[in-house]
Amino acid sequence: xxxKSSITIHDIARELNISASTxxxxxxxxxxxxxxxxxxxxxxxxxxGYQPNTIASNLRNQKTNTIGIVVPLINRHFxxxxxxxxxxxxxxxxxxxxxxxxxxxxxxxxxxVHSLFSNRVDGLIASLSMQTNEFDxxxxxxxxxxxxxxxxxxxxxxxxxxxxxxxxxxxxxxxEHLIQQGYKRIAHLAGPTVLHTYRDRMSGYRAALEKNxxxxxxxxxIYSRLTRIDGQDAIKRLxxxxxxxxxxxCGNDTSAxxxxxxxxxxxxxxxxxxxxxxFSDEPFSEVVTPSISTLKQPSFEMGVKAAELxxxxxxxxxxxxxxxxxxxxxxxxxxxxxxxxx
Amino acid sequence: xxxKSSITIHDIARELNISASTxxxxxxxxxxxxxxxxxxxxxxxxxxGYQPNTIASNLRNQKTNTIGIVVPLINRHFxxxxxxxxxxxxxxxxxxxxxxxxxxxxxxxxxxVHSLFSNRVDGLIASLSMQTNEFDxxxxxxxxxxxxxxxxxxxxxxxxxxxxxxxxxxxxxxxEHLIQQGYKRIAHLAGPTVLHTYRDRMSGYRAALEKNxxxxxxxxxIYSRLTRIDGQDAIKRLxxxxxxxxxxxCGNDTSAxxxxxxxxxxxxxxxxxxxxxxFSDEPFSEVVTPSISTLKQPSFEMGVKAAELxxxxxxxxxxxxxxxxxxxxxxxxxxxxxxxxx
DNA sequence: ACTTTTTGCGCAATCGATTGCATCTTTGTC
DNA sequence: GACAAAGATGCAATCGATTGCGCAAAAAGT
Numbered sequence: 001x002x003x004k005s006s007i008t009i010h011d012i013a014r015e016l017n018i019s020a021s022t023x024x025x026x027x028x029x030x031x032x033x034x035x036x037x038x039x040x041x042x043x044x045x046x047x048x049g050y051q052p053n054t055i056a057s058n059l060r061n062q063k064t065n066t067i068g069i070v071v072p073l074i075n076r077h078f079x080x081x082x083x084x085x086x087x088x089x090x091x092x093x094x095x096x097x098x099x100x101x102x103x104x105x106x107x108x109x110x111x112x113v114h115s116l117f118s119n120r121v122d123g124l125i126a127s128l129s130m131q132t133n134e135f136d137x138x139x140x141x142x143x144x145x146x147x148x149x150x151x152x153x154x155x156x157x158x159x160x161x162x163x164x165x166x167x168x169x170x171x172x173x174x175x176e177h178l179i180q181q182g183y184k185r186i187a188h189l190a191g192p193t194v195l196h197t198y199r200d201r202m203s204g205y206r207a208a209l210e211k212n213x214x215x216x217x218x219x220x221x222i223y224s225r226l227t228r229i230d231g232q233d234a235i236k237r238l239x240x241x242x243x244x245x246x247x248x249x250c251g252n253d254t255s256a257x258x259x260x261x262x263x264x265x266x267x268x269x270x271x272x273x274x275x276x277x278x279f280s281d282e283p284f285s286e287v288v289t290p291s292i293s294t295l296k297q298p299s300f301e302m303g304v305k306a307a308e309l310x311x312x313x314x315x316x317x318x319x320x321x322x323x324x325x326x327x328x329x330x331x332x333x334x335x336x337x338x339x340x341x342x
Numbered sequence: 343x344x345x346k347s348s349i350t351i352h353d354i355a356r357e358l359n360i361s362a363s364t365x366x367x368x369x370x371x372x373x374x375x376x377x378x379x380x381x382x383x384x385x386x387x388x389x390x391g392y393q394p395n396t397i398a399s400n401l402r403n404q405k406t407n408t409i410g411i412v413v414p415l416i417n418r419h420f421x422x423x424x425x426x427x428x429x430x431x432x433x434x435x436x437x438x439x440x441x442x443x444x445x446x447x448x449x450x451x452x453x454x455v456h457s458l459f460s461n462r463v464d465g466l467i468a469s470l471s472m473q474t475n476e477f478d479x480x481x482x483x484x485x486x487x488x489x490x491x492x493x494x495x496x497x498x499x500x501x502x503x504x505x506x507x508x509x510x511x512x513x514x515x516x517x518e519h520l521i522q523q524g525y526k527r528i529a530h531l532a533g534p535t536v537l538h539t540y541r542d543r544m545s546g547y548r549a550a551l552e553k554n555x556x557x558x559x560x561x562x563x564i565y566s567r568l569t570r571i572d573g574q575d576a577i578k579r580l581x582x583x584x585x586x587x588x589x590x591x592c593g594n595d596t597s598a599x600x601x602x603x604x605x606x607x608x609x610x611x612x613x614x615x616x617x618x619x620x621f622s623d624e625p626f627s628e629v630v631t632p633s634i635s636t637l638k639q640p641s642f643e644m645g646v647k648a649a650e651l652x653x654x655x656x657x658x659x660x661x662x663x664x665x666x667x668x669x670x671x672x673x674x675x676x677x678x679x680x681x682x683x684x
Numbered sequence: 685a686c687t688t689t690t691t692g693c694g695c696a697a698t699c700g701a702t703t704g705c706a707t708c709t710t711t712g713t714c
Numbered sequence: 715g716a717c718a719a720a721g722a723t724g725c726a727a728t729c730g731a732t733t734g735c736g737c738a739a740a741a742a743g744t
Binding site for chain 4: 699707
């Protein structure tokens with residue numbers, strides 16, 4: 001009772017005294033098999049508890065019905081929500097999803113991408129690691145014409161489909177909102193500018209200032225990795241300036257929260273004395289006190305879109321000639337931390 | 343330029359005028375191949391950009407190096423953190439992770455489990471859906487001796503390994519903590535009692551009350567699904583009682599937060615007039631005001647343990663006769679919402 | 685010089701499902 | 715009744731990597 005070799009179509013065939021081909025065709029509802037035989041076979045399959053071996057089928061069909069996902073870290077609200085969206089669509093379309101996290105390490109990302117390739121995923125959805133500055137590993141896929149969809153962290157160099165938000169507008173809207181609320185000296189905590197995302201947001205920030213005739217002060221722009229510590233360090237530095245800012249547009253909500261905690265501690269009133277706005281609408285942003293204004297990106301929908309696009313590409317015989325870039329809308333969520341005007 | 347059939351070991355063999363067997367053995371560092379030949383082959387493989395076809399290998403080896411995960415929803419802090427832990431260990435051990443979400447639907451869970459089986463995952467890690475009250479679909483695995491590790495939502499009926507927290511102690515510690523802080527009428531917002539988890543926590547709650555000679559009042563126990571709405575409804579009901587409680591142990595942090603928001607709104611002071619403690623230490627619990635006391639479960643470590651146990655089972659020739667139940671420690675995180683004593 | 689052992693490698697089957705082509709039946713038509 | 719056209723099913727190759735067994739050549743032993 002240990003040699004539980006699964007039952008195969010051959011076992012069914014033997015029982016019924018027919019050929020395995022017929023069983024295979026019957027199970028796949030091939031019109032060449034008569035109705036009667038089909039029923040007999042299906043009944044037998046059920047009776048014997050037959051479970052198809054997807055591996056064998058995959059090998060023969062050169063298709064795995066599997067999508068690979070690469071993200072820096074699964075355990076982050078944006079990514080897990082995105083993945084949730086992908087999984088929903090993928091499941092409905094009959095695809096499995098293999099997930100790997102790069103931990104923001106280029107080396108691990110490379111390994112993962114190779115592994116996913118060897119596993120012959122039908123398509124790939126990826127957000128680059130923080131370290132990623134070369135892209136050869138993705139060529140594996142493009143060379144074999146396996147579709148890729150990048151999202152979030154993307155680079156223009158990549159010839160592939162992309163799902164992004166309009167980062168320029170993010171920076172612009174956030175900054176202009178602060179201006180409209182009457183803040184005068186608006187700082188910006190930026191992310192690593194190797195990433196386009198952050199460069200664009202910064203451009204938006206500058207553009208909003210310029211448009212509203214607010215002089216740009218380079219002291220008010222700080223570059224970091226947007227962690228909690230970074231936020232704390234940044235706000236300390238900013239408040240230590242001869243002319244400290246009275247508002248900050250933070251590259252994410254995490255750093256905005258860190259700033260808020262510090263400002264509260266040193267007795268600065270938010271939003272009366274100081275305005276804060278973040279990005280991405282983390283779950284905590286709504287429930288902290290004061291609640292944090294932010295720009296919400298449609299994480300789940302981005303995952304849905306990514307999966308839809310990828311699957312469409314996988315299943316269409318003639319691939320899109322152009323590489324699509326889908327820009328998803330962001331939404332300003334005004335909360336207490338930036339609501340100085342009534 | 344469209345028939346980009348991958349290069350196989352046969353292609354390498356042809357180029358080198360040797361047999362495919364030799365190539366296979368060389369690539370796998372089989373001692374039967376001479377050093378010189380190995381080097382020649384590996385060099386050629388690299389030159390030709392050979393990428394092994396894992397599918398083919400899997401089929402032949404009857405092993406996929408893949409672990410299946412089933413969770414209700416990826417996009418939930420506990421689950422995504424758990425998965426992150428699994429992925430870490432799995433990757434290091436050379437396993438891929440296929441993730442599916444049941445959306446708390448029994449039907450979807452069944453489909454997923456079948457699909458993962460057909461994909462011949464080497465092992466399964468699962469948390470049951472809220473609806474799950476039958477377990478035949480898991481028999482597929484046990485019958486073929488494929489190891490399963492359940493976590494979080496488990497049921498005693500299942501003959502499989504389990505990773506859990508000591509829910510009784512959770513309830514007990516939370517309740518006793520409130521008692522020690524001087525609260526007198528302690529309510530409990532419980533989850534669906536079909537799940538053992540919640541039954542055990544309730545037992546802990548009752549035990550703590552009994553031990554401290556606090557009479558148990560059934561009006562103070564409310565059953566729900568622990569959503570935000572549930573929390574809000576529950577606290578309204580509780581506060582409308584002739585003798586409302588002065589503290590609540592909530593089945594999770596989400597409902598605790600909902601309660602807090604309501605209590606603040608109606609002007610009740612936390613923790614002076616009312617104590618709150620939740621469960622699971624959501625990211626927001628630390629940063630809301632007042633911060634929410636809670637019991638922290640080691641999500642990531644649970645994932646690590648689950649993966650380690652599963653992989654060990656997969657790779658050991660003789661399986662453990664016994665089914666292990668690993669109980670992970672929880673930690674009381676005392677924060678403002680329950681800190682009445684200085 | 686002859687046998688035994690070791691070393692290095694190839695043949696062919698295997699994993700389980702799929703499918704082009706061939707074969708055999710049945711039905712239909714004149 | 716003869717022959718074509720469907721209709722139903724089987725044969726055998728295929729997907730790509732792995733491996734037990736066998737064979738030949740080289741090395742070691744007597």
